[in-house]
Amino acid sequence: MPTRRIVLIIVAIAIAVAVYEGAQHRSAKGTHPGAVDSPAAAFNLQDLDGKPLSLSDYRGKVVLLNFWATWCTPCRGEIPQFIDYQNKYGPQGLQLVGISMDDDAKPVHDFYQQFKMNYPVAIGSAGLAESYGGVLGLPVTFLIGRDGRIAAKYVGAVELPVLQQKIESLLSSAR
Amino acid sequence: MPKSIPFLLVFALALYSATVRAQSPSSSSDLAPGSAQLLNPDELLKLLQSPAGEKPLLLNAGPSLLYMQAHIPGAEYIGAASDKQGLDKLRARVKSLPHDKLIVLYCGCCPWSHCPNVRPAYNQLNAMGFNHVKVLYIANNFGTDWVDKGYPTIKGQ
Numbered sequence: 001m002p003t004r005r006i007v008l009i010i011v012a013i014a015i016a017v018a019v020y021e022g023a024q025h026r027s028a029k030g031t032h033p034g035a036v037d038s039p040a041a042a043f044n045l046q047d048l049d050g051k052p053l054s055l056s057d058y059r060g061k062v063v064l065l066n067f068w069a070t071w072c073t074p075c076r077g078e079i080p081q082f083i084d085y086q087n088k089y090g091p092q093g094l095q096l097v098g099i100s101m102d103d104d105a106k107p108v109h110d111f112y113q114q115f116k117m118n119y120p121v122a123i124g125s126a127g128l129a130e131s132y133g134g135v136l137g138l139p140v141t142f143l144i145g146r147d148g149r150i151a152a153k154y155v156g157a158v159e160l161p162v163l164q165q166k167i168e169s170l171l172s173s174a175r
Numbered sequence: 176m177p178k179s180i181p182f183l184l185v186f187a188l189a190l191y192s193a194t195v196r197a198q199s200p201s202s203s204s205d206l207a208p209g210s211a212q213l214l215n216p217d218e219l220l221k222l223l224q225s226p227a228g229e230k231p232l233l234l235n236a237g238p239s240l241l242y243m244q245a246h247i248p249g250a251e252y253i254g255a256a257s258d259k260q261g262l263d264k265l266r267a268r269v270k271s272l273p274h275d276k277l278i279v280l281y282c283g284c285c286p287w288s289h290c291p292n293v294r295p296a297y298n299q300l301n302a303m304g305f306n307h308v309k310v311l312y313i314a315n316n317f318g319t320d321w322v323d324k325g326y327p328t329i330k331g332q
Contacts, residue, residue: 069238071257073289101240103255126243126330134244137316138285156286156315 034133036153040065040144041131045122048105048112053122055144058095062170063144067099067124067135070107074157075139079115081160085167086119092171093146099124101138145170206294206310208287213312214279216321222279223249229277231309234268236261236296237282241317245328247281252332256282256296265299274304281310283317 033041040055040063047053055063066082068075086096098121100108105123112121129135132142133153143152143166152166205212214222222231233249235242236256246252253268254261269278278300282292293310300308313320322328 069284071238071255071291072285073291074285101238103239124240126240129240129244134318134322136241136245136318136322137283155319 257291
């Protein structure tokens with residue numbers, strides 16, 4: 001029947017267009033460094049104690065990667081909650097990593113001790129920031145899934161209930 | 176009690192007030208959003224791209240790791256004005272300039288109300304007598320309010 005055939009063709013075209021656009025969207029999201037769905041950039045740094053700190057050390061874990069600085073008031077406000085997250089979700093496979101964008105390491109050491117931070121912190125660089133799409137304002141927080149891909153990016157102070165929900169969702173996902 | 180005492184008290188109060196104002200002709204309270212000392216990103220872009228008019232001395236008073244990733248072409252790096260080293264460098268850079276030189280300060284490290292750098296830099300220039308100082312109003316951060324709009328940037332020191 002011609003009418004039925006025409007309808008089927010239109011439906012087929014619509015599905016093809018939707019699939020194509022979906023693929024384009026996923027591609028755009030995942031292409032740029034630091035974009036959601038893209039692989040998290042590897043790094044090999046030293047933490048404040050001089051110990052090696054590599055993203056690959058946490059393969060299979062959910063990683064909360066936080067770019068921050070001691071002079072950044074919103075960043076400072078998030079740290080106590082991040083310390084709690086490390087305590088609460090660490091046994092389930094969450095690992096926090098802090099990357100300080102301070103120009104000088106001394107205030108970072110002081111802050112680390114004063115706030116009794118319980119997760120590794122390293123001093124960042126422009127190159128590392130660029131490998132995550134650029135950090136042109138603080139704070140910036142990434143959630144990296146167990147598969148090593150960026151699952152979420154938050155620019156500015158994160159809404160903690162939203163972040164917590166996302167952490168729990170990622171932790172419950174299969175390894 | 177001599178009749179002149181109330182008059183002298185009022186005079187002394189007025190003198191003190193005038194002295195304080197003279198020492199601080201303008202303060203960072205002027206930097207509230209919407210105030211005349213602020214330039215919006217589109218206004219600065221027009222100023223920089225306009226073939227006519229006085230070009231400002233554009234100074235970045237923020238952290239170096241952010242500046243190295245992206246900054247406004249023509250901007251000079253001063254350093255974070257929240258610390259003494261940055262303020263020293265700012266003083267040294269402008270000390271030989273005429274006080275009516277148009278100077279634009281910017282940072283963009285974090286949301287406007289939390290920026291630790293633009294206010295000390297602005298206050299320093301005011302204290303030195305500069306009377307044509309503007310500050311780039313960056314509501315959220317340099318990435319969101321300048322780079323993401325497609326405005327020109329370069330990287331490096």
